Amino acid sequence: MTQTHKHPEHQTLPNNILLEKWADIGFHWQGEIAISEMPRLSEQTVGAGALSVVADLQKTDGVLWLNYTVTGAVDVGCQRCLEPMSFDLSGAYRLALLQSEDEIAKTDGEEFVLIDELGESARRLLPIKELLEDELMLALPLSPRHDDCDLLIESVGDEIEEEESENPFAALAALKGKFS
Numbered sequence: 001m002t003q004t005h006k007h008p009e010h011q012t013l014p015n016n017i018l019l020e021k022w023a024d025i026g027f028h029w030q031g032e033i034a035i036s037e038m039p040r041l042s043e044q045t046v047g048a049g050a051l052s053v054v055a056d057l058q059k060t061d062g063v064l065w066l067n068y069t070v071t072g073a074v075d076v077g078c079q080r081c082l083e084p085m086s087f088d089l090s091g092a093y094r095l096a097l098l099q100s101e102d103e104i105a106k107t108d109g110e111e112f113v114l115i116d117e118l119g120e121s122a123r124r125l126l127p128i129k130e131l132l133e134d135e136l137m138l139a140l141p142l143s144p145r146h147d148d149c150d151l152l153i154e155s156v157g158d159e160i161e162e163e164e165s166e167n168p169f170a171a172l173a174a175l176k177g178k179f180s
């Protein structure tokens, strides 16, 4: 999690990997990925940093699985006070890469994508970094707020008034609070 950490070229997760080369023998990569390498994630977060990632592509019972194990946190802006708050993205992300819809039955309810929907070239070049970014984007909170936001504690009255204008659900929540 440091801005000055240098990533030697060969340690960077490639944007794409050759699917026909790796699908059968399996692909494994382990290292650090700077948040700045993922433009959409950068846009939704504040500050710099890096995530420790283990990426594995493996075929199991004829289905291609992409597994990412992520360790690390990003800073997102609290929607209430606008100050950064840390959000832990650590976890295991698992995704089946399907050649056709016929394979859906083999995914056992797990998350999947159809390779053809990833773009024209995906059958040849798998966008392994973009797929990781997709998973991380989905994991980000839609409306991040500090659990113990200072702004909420200091000015509860102002806050409710402010929220009524921008969020109808907040007004409802405030009403519920009064009657319960």
Ligand SMILES: [Zn+2]
Residues within 6 Å of the ligand: 078, 079, 080, 081, 082, 083, 145, 146, 149, 150, 151
């Ligand atoms: Zn806050």
